[in-house]
Amino acid sequence: MRLPELRRDFLRNTWTIFSEERRRRPSEYKFLKTSESLFDPFLPGNENCTPAELFAFRSPDTAPNTPGWTVRIVPNRYPALRIEGKPEGRAQGIYDCMDGLGAHEVVIETPQDKPLEECSLEQISQVLNAWKQRILDLTKDPRFQYISIFKNQGPLAGATLHHPHSQIMALPVVPEIIERMCQNAVRYYQWKQRHWFRDLLYQEEKDNKRIVYENNSFFVICPYSSRFLFETTIYPKRLCASYETCTTYEIDQLADAMKAILLRLNATLENPSYNINLLNAPLYVIRDNSPNSTLVRDCWCWHIEIIPRLGPLAGFELGTGFYINTVFPEEAAHQLRNVHLS
């Protein structure tokens, strides 16, 4: 089997991760529904079916890789990236490639196979805290430049295992889209002497048409230019570049906001598939004090996108990066706000 490799799309300036190892997953080559097989490798008692755990919240009297945990993080059994390798690029003729260097971890969010949003607030807080702990740990490896945390829930969102889990990927390059978003936030600041994220929250409070939910630390908003039907974004009220600076209180509040919006989506869209994406700062903002790094640290704010997946992306979206949405965010927010949660 070939070692994993990162290859650059020169014109788009994006990268594809080539990993033959992931082909061993049963879902490859065919579009299968989420595996409904009886065997669940993420259940307590099946700890030996996953690689050894990297992190867990567990009762103090229990040993690693045994039952007794509430959240458990393990290396992905079919990793797209590997911890071995050098972060330097090299030429292949006119093309650019790199070793498939990185980390690819799975966060088993709950011992039971039930959706995250149906778990207790304490359980959701533990998951969000586990994300923070892994970011703090992975950041120590200077070869990693960006940490992506995401969740695929349901077959239309790309989940291949039913048991609720999120994934953590440490990447040896900052994705173009993240860098572009950061630089646009910086440009806005340089032009206006104001922060984009602060202006956005001010505008949303003033308009009061796209806010779905609010608690002490967070707003949940249907974005003005939502790409997907009933898409929402969670913004912290305390603007800060990096997620891992969240306090314990803020993480509890984030759990509350996440549960509130996911239950509303389930009620409105009949338990849709969805993706959750943490858009965090590039790691350079906490590693150096170059002018660019300082500007991005001052102008960026981490946030979380929650994207219901009601159908596939089509050729238009793939070809242009434009999206077609049939529900204005003002209407989506209205519907989501008016859900009566029992």
Added chain:
Amino acid sequence: MRLPELRRDFLRNTWTIFSEERRRRPSEYKFLKTSESLFDPFLPGNENCTPAELFAFRSPDTAPNTPGWTVRIVPNRYPALRIEGKPEGRAQGIYDCMDGLGAHEVVIETPQDKPLEECSLEQISQVLNAWKQRILDLTKDPRFQYISIFKNQGPLAGATLHHPHSQIMALPVVPEIIERMCQNAVRYYQWKQRHWFRDLLYQEEKDNKRIVYENNSFFVICPYSSRFLFETTIYPKRLCASYETCTTYEIDQLADAMKAILLRLNATLENPSYNINLLNAPLYVIRDNSPNSTLVRDCWCWHIEIIPRLGPLAGFELGTGFYINTVFPEEAAHQLRNVHLS
């Protein structure tokens, strides 16, 4: 019903088209398989079920909107964009929006409901020629800045009607991704004094590992950094910014290349869903002679991407713009080359 509206995602610099009209499509809100209902509005005899035709190849003795056509182009019955409106943006507080101005057309590729690739070369040539005619016509409207042509085949590629068709959208702005690709091609030229597309074809001929098919006018190549399994790109040998400059001979050759690769994909992947995207030049390259326009005209080359859709995009792809691929393009090309077409 609200008029369609374009709204800008400030940080990404992309646009979402909001169109409540498209919500009337039966597939909205739920992920349905391609409609297998008995009624096919695109069959000859059902011309009155579509808006009046804009263009057709038809026998000289037949009237518009009656049978006798081989390719027929009509406005989309559920258009995302409308021909009425002004191309100027306006502010909504800190946000940017525009009228949902544009054109949205459907190319009915064949009178029979059978896949394009199973049609004769002459039929495929007519479709590709119809694309050219519509680009030439839509380009006359100075409000349009870019024309996107794409095809969704099969449910995983976003098709909602089974009868083979492609779609044409004229947009009032150049998509960020197209502009970025053009500018990267320009930068390459300014740095190297060589054309990216010429270097790419030279490299591919030299490596001879990723070429699937070649005829007098085209190469079909599995791209070095393929985002999708078994993705291929069709590149013209005569480098040229704009598709609509293709000669009749070149269009016939393109039909040959397209049929060859689609049949190979069908044989290798068991008739997968797929998207086809024409990546054409922004319309400014044929409208003005500004320095930027001249550079893009000299450095860009139209090409066509053919993307098998074997599963949904997941959170990682949506969040980072990176892709994970489990089949190296050298292997995909090897498999596709070795298909024995009867």
